Amino acid sequence: MPVLMGVNENRMDDLRLFGIETEYGITREECPEMDAVVESMELVRAYLKGPFQRRWDYHGEHPQVDQRGFRVSELAQDREEALFAEQDAHRPFSFYEMKSDVVLPNGARLYNDHTHPEYSTPECRSLKDLVAHDRAGERILLAAARRRNALLGRESVQLYKNNSDFQGHSYGCHDNYLVSRSLEFQSLVEGLIPFLVSRQIIAGAGKVGREKQEAGYRAGGFQLSQRADFMEQELGVDTMHNRSILNTRDEPHADRTRFRRLHLIVGDANMSEYATALKVGTTRVVLDLIARNQAPLMVLESPVQAIQALSQDTALKTLVTRKGGQTISGVDLQREYLAAAHRVLSGGDDETRWILQEWERTLDLLESDPMTLVGKLDWVTKQWLLDTFRQEEGLAWEDPWLKSLDLEYHHIDPERGLFYGLEAEGRTTRLCEESDVERAIGFGPEDTRGGLRGACIRQFPQYLDSVQWERVTFRQGDKTLVFEMGDLVDPASVAHHLGLLLNARQPEHFCSFV
Amino acid sequence: MNQAIYRDNISEWKRNIVECERRERPVDPLGKPPGNREAEPGPKRPKTDSPSKDNLMKRMRKVDPKQAERYRQRTGE
Numbered sequence: 001m002p003v004l005m006g007v008n009e010n011r012m013d014d015l016r017l018f019g020i021e022t023e024y025g026i027t028r029e030e031c032p033e034m035d036a037v038v039e040s041m042e043l044v045r046a047y048l049k050g051p052f053q054r055r056w057d058y059h060g061e062h063p064q065v066d067q068r069g070f071r072v073s074e075l076a077q078d079r080e081e082a083l084f085a086e087q088d089a090h091r092p093f094s095f096y097e098m099k100s101d102v103v104l105p106n107g108a109r110l111y112n113d114h115t116h117p118e119y120s121t122p123e124c125r126s127l128k129d130l131v132a133h134d135r136a137g138e139r140i141l142l143a144a145a146r147r148r149n150a151l152l153g154r155e156s157v158q159l160y161k162n163n164s165d166f167q168g169h170s171y172g173c174h175d176n177y178l179v180s181r182s183l184e185f186q187s188l189v190e191g192l193i194p195f196l197v198s199r200q201i202i203a204g205a206g207k208v209g210r211e212k213q214e215a216g217y218r219a220g221g222f223q224l225s226q227r228a229d230f231m232e233q234e235l236g237v238d239t240m241h242n243r244s245i246l247n248t249r250d251e252p253h254a255d256r257t258r259f260r261r262l263h264l265i266v267g268d269a270n271m272s273e274y275a276t277a278l279k280v281g282t283t284r285v286v287l288d289l290i291a292r293n294q295a296p297l298m299v300l301e302s303p304v305q306a307i308q309a310l311s312q313d314t315a316l317k318t319l320v321t322r323k324g325g326q327t328i329s330g331v332d333l334q335r336e337y338l339a340a341a342h343r344v345l346s347g348g349d350d351e352t353r354w355i356l357q358e359w360e361r362t363l364d365l366l367e368s369d370p371m372t373l374v375g376k377l378d379w380v381t382k383q384w385l386l387d388t389f390r391q392e393e394g395l396a397w398e399d400p401w402l403k404s405l406d407l408e409y410h411h412i413d414p415e416r417g418l419f420y421g422l423e424a425e426g427r428t429t430r431l432c433e434e435s436d437v438e439r440a441i442g443f444g445p446e447d448t449r450g451g452l453r454g455a456c457i458r459q460f461p462q463y464l465d466s467v468q469w470e471r472v473t474f475r476q477g478d479k480t481l482v483f484e485m486g487d488l489v490d491p492a493s494v495a496h497h498l499g500l501l502l503n504a505r506q507p508e509h510f511c512s513f514v
Numbered sequence: 515m516n517q518a519i520y521r522d523n524i525s526e527w528k529r530n531i532v533e534c535e536r537r538e539r540p541v542d543p544l545g546k547p548p549g550n551r552e553a554e555p556g557p558k559r560p561k562t563d564s565p566s567k568d569n570l571m572k573r574m575r576k577v578d579p580k581q582a583e584r585y586r587q588r589t590g591e
Contacts, residue, residue, distance in 0.1 A: 023590045032584045080589075115588040166582050171590025214589065239591040265591065389574050401579035408577045421573045 013349075014490040015259075017123045017178040017448060018280055020134050021109075022269050023116035023171040024141055024412070025160035036115035037088055037098055043117050043157060044100040044110055047144035056101030056111070057466035057473065065250040066237045067185040067260065076241035103467045106136065107444030107454035114240070116171045117141060117159070122450020123178075125491065127277045127351060129445045132432045134276055136440035138412045145413075161269045162410035163226035164207060166403050168214045170230045172239065173269035174247075175280055177262040177287055178254065178489065188262065188287075189246060191295035193234060195286050196245050196266050197307045198333035200225040201316060202362055203279035205268035206379030208386065208397065208406045210312075213241065219398040221312070222386065224379045226268045228311035234303045239265050245303055253469035255487040262287070266307075271410060271419035274376040274429040278362065281355035282334075285341050288352075294344045296336040299323040314383060316366060331363055338363065375428040378419070382409050385418055447494055449485040455501050456483065463507050474507035481511035 026043065028034040045052050064072045088098060101111040107122030119137035124130040138161060145157045164170050179188070204224035211217050211229040223229075227243075236244035245266050252261045264283070270276045289295040299322060300306050306320035310330040319327035328336075338359050345352050365372050373380040386402050395401060411417035414424065422428055444451035456472040457464070463474040463481075470486040488494060500510040 025585070025587050027585055027587075032586065036588055077589075084588075114590045116590045165585050165587040167586055169587045169589045171587060174591070240589050385570070385574070389571065392571065399579075400583055401577070403582035404577050404579055405574055407582045407585055408574075416573075418570070418574060421570050425569070 015178050015180060016125055016284060017489060018130060018284060019121045019123050019176050019450070020130065020137075020173065020276070020280070021118060021120040021176070022134070022137060022161060022173045023113055023118045025162055025165065025171065025407075025410075026115075026117055027158050027160075028156045029158055030154070030156060035091075037091065037112070039157065040112035040115050040117050041093070041098050041100045043141075043144050043148050043159075044102060044112055046148040046151065047110065047140060048102065052097070052100055052102070054096050054101070055103060055464055055467050056099070056109070057468040057471070060251070060253060060468060060470055062251055063239070063249055064237065067248040067250040068235075072237055076238045080240070103453065103457055104140070105442055105454050105458045106133070106440060107448075107450035107452070107457070108133065108137065108140075110140065114171070117144070122444040122454060123448040124445050124450065125447050126445075127281050127355075128432055128436070129440070130280060131273045131277050132436040132440040133445075135273065135432065135437045139437060139441055142412050158416075159412050160407060160410040161271060161412050162205065162407065163269055164211060164229075166209065166211065166217045166407070168211050168216050170211075170213070170227060170243075172227075172265050173267055175264045175267055175283065177264075177284065179260040179262050179287060180291065181252075181256070181258050181260055183260065183291060185248070185260070187290055187293075188260075189235065190297070190299070191290035192246055192286065193303050194296075194298045194300055194333050195283070195337050196264070197300060197303050197320070198310060198330040199267070199279065199282065200228060200307070200311055200379075201330045201334065201366060202282065202359075202377060203267060203270060203275050204228075204311065204377075204379040205270055205275075205410075206382035206406070208402045213243075219400070219403070221397055222314060222383050223311045224314060225307075225311040227266060228307045231266060231304055231307050245307060254489070258487060259489075268378070269410070270378050271417075272376060272378050272381065272428060273431045274358075275378050277431055278355070278358060281351070282337070282359050285345060285352065285355055285359075286337055289337070289340050289344060292344055294340055296340050298328075298333070298336060314379070331367055334359075334363055375422060378409075381419065381422065381428075382406065385409065385422070446498060447491040449488045449494060452483075452485060452488070452494060452497055452501060455498060456507075459501060459504070460507050474511060476507055479508065481507045483507070483511045 026039055028039060064075060066072060099111050103109055109120040111118055119141060121130065121133040121137060124133055141159050145159050148157050149155050163173060201224060205226050207223050207226045209217055209219045213230055230243050231245050232242050233244045235246050235248050236242055237248045239247060243265060247263050247265045249263050252259045267279060270279060286295060301321040301323055309318050309320060316329065316331055319329055321327050341356055370380055374384045375381055386405055389405060390402060409418040414420040444454035453472060460474060463476050465473040465475040472483045474481040504510045
């Protein structure tokens with residue numbers, strides 16, 4: 001069997017696991033000075049049918065550990081977090097109560113992360129599952145908001161799937177990928193940076209104006225990305241300050257000796273299913289290229305400058321400089337990767353063929369007729385909506401109304417959101433059916449440990465002691481039972497365990513004893 | 515059993531995504547842009563005579579122009 005960069009080629013499909021974590025913006029319309037800690041906590045709890053029970057197991061969360069082989073003594077946000085902790089101390093809640101971390105029957109995680117309700121999808125193996133679970137997250141948050149508003153007696157709480165408050169505060173939508181530990185991190189750096197710098201031309205969610213981290217907002221213009229303004233370095237472990245194009249956090253949430261988790265914080269939250277699928281699909285393809293040592297060798301002179309320059313040019317004509325002085329456009333950077341993928345991965349499985357086909361079609365249309373991508377790419381769609389409105393109302397791009405419309409594009413209530421307005425008219429490209437989303441609300445993917453985690457929640461709620469990404473712990477009488485999933489990645493093993501789990505009457509029938 | 519599930523998933527994927535996309539042809543959702551904007555780069559302004567777009571415009575006009583001014587979040591990740 002061929003072994004490429006230490007990865008057995010025949011097992012590479014097993015490593016196709018990815019997920020998305022999205023922090024939502026939250027506000028109470030009649031109460032701009034709301035307590036965001038309490039509101040996010042109450043929102044999560046509103047989704048629960050019973051009282052909150054602390055179940056999330058925080059072991060395995062080490063945000064200071066760096067993929068480059070060291071551990072930082074503190075993160076840039078630690079001082080600010082300590083200050084917030086002081087401010088939070090007056091509230092009658094413990095840290096864990098404020099987090100209100102819950103695991104859902106579909107294997108997803110829902111909690112209050114830094115005052116933002118965050119939904120982390122279960123691990124998915126196919127783009128179709130991922131898109132359905134990302135949408136399921138929107139529906140779950142929407143249901144939580146409606147229940148919370150019913151309790152408040154008014155339509156107060158509003159949720160936005162975006163990444164900026166237009167005042168210099170950003171919150172993330174992180175895409176995550178399982179990668180073999182045998183891949184040197186440096187090869188990921190070399191292979192990914194130019195790709196990630198230019199990925200926004202496909203996956204950007206669009207933004208009115210410009211921002212700088214906690215330094216405010218400058219009105220005017222429209223750019224491709226919500227997050228590009230907040231990228232301050234090429235590599236780094238921080239996520240709330242000094243954000244980097246390639247985050248180096250080494251938190252695999254799996255067997256550390258076998259796996260890495262690529263934790264990307266550079267991306268925008270997408271409303272469009274098509275953009276979500278292309279964002280994650282093209283990234284997965286590039287990871288396949290890197291594993292085969294077939295990624296294009298390109299080094300950019302200044303990646304941070306490049307990502308911001310590309311974001312600010314919706315005409316896509318801006319050239320960025322490569323080491324050695326040659327220049328290249330964002331579209332051509334993407335075409336370099338696409339060409340390598342065609343050369344190496346053509347003739348692959350259906351999903352890979354779909355990715356390559358749509359990637360190429362999208363790049364072609366961006367250059368020839370971008371209007372045809374309305375309803376597919378978020379930045380194109382948003383720019384079209386806002387520019388149409390701007391011209392009808394005679395507004396300048398600096399007008400604050402456009403900023404409000406930008407925000408409303410991301411409102412997750414179908415009765416209000418502008419993207420959803422377009423979708424109601426059948427003008428967006430959907431990749432899953434509503435029935436897929438409904439199923440994803442209740443069940444995880446059957447071919448990943450996310451599905452197993454969800455099945456544990458549904459099957460044995462009375463025995464649950466704690467849950468996290470790698471394991472579920474049950475308490476049955478005086479016995480502690482641990483279901484380990486840290487190295488459970490291949491679909492055959494997952495199916496085997498799922499069969500055992502669904503047929504078990506008690507956890508001890510499928511767990512190992514501790 | 516697992517192989518069967520996996521095959522079903524692929525078939526479903528093909529049916530719902532690959533074949534659906536193959537049927538689809540790129541179309542301008544709201545027609546060609548007006549002539550004098552043809553030369554401008556980037557997405558073009560569409561025609562504005564579609565009744566369904568009027569609904570979208572209505573939805574957009576309902577948005578409070580000051581809404582984003584009041585919107586403030588703590589820094590997240």
